[in-house]
Amino acid sequence: MTWLVKQIRKEEWSPYAAGALLGIVGILTVVLAHALLGASGGFENVAAYIGKLINPGNTYFNYVMPAAITYPVVLLVGVFFGGMLGALSSGTFKVRTMDNEQWKQAYGKQTWKRWLVLFLGGVVVEYAAGIAGGCTSGLAISGGMLLAPAAFLFIAGMFASGIVTARVVYGKKF
Amino acid sequence: MTYVIAIVLGVFFGFSLNKAGLTKYHKVVNQFRLTDMAVLKFMMTALVVTMLGLYPLRAMGLIVFPTVPATYIVGNLLGGLIFGVGMSLTGT
Numbered sequence: 168m169t170w171l172v173k174q175i176r177k178e179e180w181s182p183y184a185a186g187a188l189l190g191i192v193g194i195l196t197v198v199l200a201h202a203l204l205g206a207s208g209g210f211e212n213v214a215a216y217i218g219k220l221i222n223p224g225n226t227y228f229n230y231v232m233p234a235a236i237t238y239p240v241v242l243l244v245g246v247f248f249g250g251m252l253g254a255l256s257s258g259t260f261k262v263r264t265m266d267n268e269q270w271k272q273a274y275g276k277q278t279w280k281r282w283l284v285l286f287l288g289g290v291v292v293e294y295a296a297g298i299a300g301g302c303t304s305g306l307a308i309s310g311g312m313l314l315a316p317a318a319f320l321f322i323a324g325m326f327a328s329g330i331v332t333a334r335v336v337y338g339k340k341f
Numbered sequence: 342m343t344y345v346i347a348i349v350l351g352v353f354f355g356f357s358l359n360k361a362g363l364t365k366y367h368k369v370v371n372q373f374r375l376t377d378m379a380v381l382k383f384m385m386t387a388l389v390v391t392m393l394g395l396y397p398l399r400a401m402g403l404i405v406f407p408t409v410p411a412t413y414i415v416g417n418l419l420g421g422l423i424f425g426v427g428m429s430l431t432g433t
Contacts, residue, residue, distance in 0.1 A: 177360075179360065179361075179362045180360040180361060182361050182362075182378075182379040182380075182382035182383040182386065183382060183383075183386045184360075185357045185358075185360045185361035185383055185386075186357075186361065186382060186383040186384065186385070186386025186387040186390065187386055187387070187390050188353065188356070188357040188360070189353075189354065189357040189358075189361075189383070189386075189387040189390075190386060190387040190388070190389065190390020190391045190393075190394070191353075191390060191394070192350055192353045192354050192357065193387060193390070193391035193394075193395075194390075194391055194394035194395055194398075195350060196350050197395055197404060197406065197407060198398070198403075198404055199346050199350070200343065200346050200347060200350065201404075201405075201407055202407055203407055203410075204350070204354055238343065238347050241344050241347035241348055241351065242347045242348075242350060242351040242354070243351065244348060244351060245347060245348040245349065245350060245351015245352045245353075245354065245355065246351045246352070246354050246355035246358070247351075247355060248348075248351070248352055248355065249351055249352035249353060249354055249355025249356040249357075249358075249359070250355035250356070250358060250359045250364060251355075252352060252355070252356055252359075253355065253356045253357075253358075253359025253360050254359060265366075267365065267366040267367060267432070268367070269366060269367040269370070269371075270366050270367075270432070284430055284431060285431050285433070287430075288427040288428075288430040288431030288433070289427070289431065289433070290427075291423060291424075291426055291427030291430070292424055292427035292428060292431070292433065294423065295420045295421070295422075295423035295424035295426075295427060296420065296424060297420075298416050298419060298420035298423065299416060299417050299419070299420020299421055299424060300410050300411055300413075300416065300417065300420070301410055302424065303384070303424075303428070304354075305410070306410050306417075307384065308384055308387055308388060308391075309410065310409065310410040311388050312387075312388050312391040312392050312395060313395075313406055313407075313409045313410075315409045315410045315412060316412045316414075316417075317410045317411060317412040317413070317417040318410065320412070320414060320417040320418045320421060321417050321418070321420060321421035321424070322421065323418070323421060324417070324418045324419070324420065324421020324422040324424070324425060325421040325422075325424050325425040325428065326373070326425060327421075327422065327425065328421070328422045328423070328424075328425030328426050328429070329372075329373040329425035329426070329428055329429040330373050330374075330375070330425075330429075331425075332373065332425065332426045332429035332430060333370055333373035333374045333429045334374075336370075336429070336430070337374060
């Protein structure tokens with residue numbers, strides 16, 4: 168029992184252990200909720216409230232991603248608290264400005280720059296998830312486990328451009 | 342009730358992401374620099390574990406799969422290509 172508590176309180180698990188936990192959550196999501204895990208869809212449902220204010224007749228925000236407190240939105244609330252719980256359990260919880268040592272070495276140490284890139288990158292990520300029909304969790308993992316070809320096309324594209332982007336940002340230090 | 346289930350599932354989802362270190366910039370970007378394979382190990386383990394649970398359950402007739410994400414080759418691939426840029430820049 169103390170062994171188990173000690174394992175849970177570790178800041179970083181083996182990716183295999185954490186992956187197995189997510190796998191079990193993936194099974195339970197299908198069994199209990201008859202749904203899939205996802206992150207980007209929830210954001211789009213919330214964004215639809217603003218989207219409909221600007222353009223009430225918009226097809227995407229009326230039919231594809233309607234403005235509503237849907238299951239993915241509630242899931243996101245859980246993810247927020249789950250991440251917080253994870254940090255609390257390892258005693259690493261703190262309010263921070265998304266600082267990261269490696270980031271500072273690559274981009275410089277200004278916080279505003281981090282936030283700007285995060286914001287713009289977030290727009291890119293969410294836009295791309297809209298085109299592809301899901302993100303890393305909703306399409307790559309959830310689609311992959313159902314053997315949807317879409318998931319593997321997405322993973323291929325994601326890694327190809329991700330590696331190239333990292334190569335551009337890091338240059339010789341790649 | 343559905344909301345309670347969604348919250349609980351979300352909590353474990355977020356918890357596993359946190360413990361895998363995927364909430365950290367360097368974890369994600371180092372996957373793309375190919376210096377830290379944690380993200381791929383995490384994703385693939387989750388995939389395999391879920392498959393091991395879901396396919397036997399379906400074979401026994403206990404569950405029906407939810408709607409499979411739609412495949413439209415150009416969109417999936419193009420979306421993935423744009424997604425990778427944002428993911429690599431922000432490390433999220």
